[in-house]
Amino acid sequence: MKTLYLMRHAKSSWSFDELRDQERPLNDRGRDDAPRMGQALAKRHIVPDLLVSSPAVRALSTAVLVARELKYPHDKIVVEPGIYQADLDTLLAIIRDLPDGAGSVLLTGHNPTMTDVANYLSPSPLSSEMPTAAVMCLRFDTDHWAEVKQANAEFYFYDYPRNVS
8 A cells, every 4th residue: 555645835935036936935824834734644643654845945845844743854855856847747757656665655746737646646636726735645555656546546635724723
């Protein structure tokens, strides 16, 4: 069994025109929502075996804030450059190349690709795009990440900041 948590990064700031897209930080709401989503995951007793993030500041900051709430060592977060600006096929390849020793993985990335992957893999597609800091959890009846697909997927949960207390 493999468990995948797909997380869209928290709300980012557009206040710094001089920054490249990849350098944009979280805004105040994002800095509040990321730990709140981490707390919601912690209430479910979730501690992923592996946390993988895009290198973009907003995604990596989200991953670090969530990791803190999950008591996951932030220095163990794997930064995967391919997640930034990935399309559906690229992100699926990254997921299918995850180490089989990791039974559960939290992957932090960007829209529209996170929503695309969630809808591609989930037997219960979303009716709209994932909002910032949203998390979809899917479980796959396989021992190998290379074999994850909708046919062996089970929708487990979908949460987002306005939905958690």
